[in-house]
Amino acid sequence: MYDDRELILEAKHVTREFPASNNRTLLACNDVSLNLYKGKTLxxxxxxxxxxxxxxxxxxxxxxxTSGEIIFKGKDITKLKGEELRQNRQHIQMVFQDPSGSFNPKMKVRDIICEPLLNFNRIKPSEKDATAKKFLKMVDLPESFADRYPHNMSGGQCQRVAIARAIALEPEIIxxxxxxxxxxVSVQKTIIELVVNLQRxxxxxxxxxxxxxxxxxxxAHEIAVMYLGNIVEVLPGEDIGKNAMHPYTQALQGAIFDLNMDFSKKIESIDSEAPSPLDVPPGCPFQDRCEYCMDKCRKEHPKLVEVEKGHQVACHKFGQA
Ligand SMILES: Nc1ncnc2c1ncn2[C@@H]1O[C@H](COP(=O)(O)OP(=O)(O)OP(=O)(O)O)[C@@H](O)[C@H]1O
Ligand SMILES: [Mg+2]
Structure with a gap:
């Protein structure tokens, strides 16, 4: 996969600070650099x-x-304004956890799917019905769903409508x-299958x-592991089970007791709670929970370095100059 990838979006040194109480700063993203590749899942x-x-x-x-760049189609999209920003939204769409919350409850599925297309003058109002049915078919829902309201659908069906709306604009990224x-779990599986098929x-x-x-x-073709706003490891999706190197990724891996491991619960193999993003210590963000913590880890922030092709790790145990 690594030789034939086409870079489509490049996030460079992206940092986000949020102001917090008592003049403190919450560091939600710290110097994040990640790439997205055409037709691949990160x-x-x-x-x-x-x-x-x-x-x-x-x-x-x-x-x-707060700082950093996100380069897409040759432009830094964090600097776009006005009409250029509006036009760019067509290319990158989002599907949320709770689609029914982002749907207008008074709109029928036909209008939900076609709203973005009408906003960008991609279809005429007279084409709404045929368009909605075409996209319902793509997400394996019956055409008759065009007349439903969000409250008449199950969570899985709502998510299919959200995906139909997202793909309607033919975005390059979702x-x-x-x-x-x-x-x-069973509905999750069918939605993932749908997404993978649409991606292909x-x-x-x-x-x-x-x-x-x-x-x-x-x-996922590639997985990035985030810890306290920092990317600590990036590796091919199929490798996470056998090749994870960062102690945090290994702890997550070791904590999988079944295929439905829930990260929102406490991770058994790590003793303490994650520190607050308000009090990120100098040095490695994972130091207080890491069984391999060395003196250097308390002083120097480890950089993300390539340890093998397509595999980057930010840990003083590996490859830090
Ligand atoms: N608008 C905001 N103002 C202040 N703090 C924020 C804001 N948005 C996010 N944060 C903080 O930034 C940190 C990262 O939040 P974020 O929602 O990105 O986490 P997440 O990894 O998506 O978590 P989850 O898995 O629970 O969705 C959190 O400490 C959160 O409280
Ligand atoms: Mg979140």
Whole structure:
């Protein structure tokens, strides 16, 4: 996979600070550099509050980083304004955890799917019905769903409509923020199968946030592991089970007791709670929970370095100059 990848989006040194009480600063993303490749899925995993959503929200221009760049189609999308920003939204779409919350409850599915297409003058109002039916078919829902309201559908059906709406604009990238975690396991599986098939058909790039390491490793081409706002490891999806090197990734891996491991719960193999992003210590962010912590780890922030092709680790145990 590594030789034929086509870079489509490049996040460079992205940092997001949020102002907190008592003049403190919360560091939600710290110098994050990640790439998205055409037709591939990047999975982003890590404990609750580590900054996954904060980062992905930049891609769809729901927030701006404090510093850093996100290069897409030759432009830094964090600097786009006005009409250029609006036009760019067509290319990068998002599917949320709770789609029914982002749907207008008074709108029928036909209008939900076609709204973005009408906004960008891609279809005429007279084409709504045929268009909605075409996209319902793509997400394996009956055409008759065009007349339903959000409250007349199950969670899985709502998520299919959200995916239909997201693909309607023919985006190059879709960001999915825990898009399946509210669904039961069998429905999750069918939604992931749908996403994987659509990705193959349309060569869509996917940024997928998940709590569930078992789920993400089943289909992500590459996985980035985040800890307290920092990317601590990036590796091919299929390697996470056997080649994870960062002590944090290993702890997560070791904590998988079944394929539905929930990161929002305490990780048994790590003793303490994650420190607050308000009190990130100097040196390695993982130092207080790491069984291999050395003197250097308390002083120097480890950089993300390539340890083998397509595998980067930020840990003083490996390859730090
Ligand atoms: N608008 C905001 N203002 C202040 N702090 C924020 C804001 N948005 C996020 N944060 C903080 O930034 C940190 C990262 O939050 P984020 O939502 O990105 O985490 P996450 O990894 O997506 O977590 P989860 O898995 O629970 O969704 C958290 O400490 C959160 O409280
Ligand atoms: Mg989140």
């Amino acid at each position: 999975g982003l995993v890590g404990e609750s509050g580590c900054g996954k959503s904060t980062f992905m929200r930049f891609l769809v221009s729901l927030d701006k980083p 960001v999915m923020d825990e898009a399946t975690c509210a669904l039961d 058909e349309k060569d869509i790039t996917i940024g997928f946030i998940a709590h569930d390491l078992g789920l993400i490793q089943s289909f």
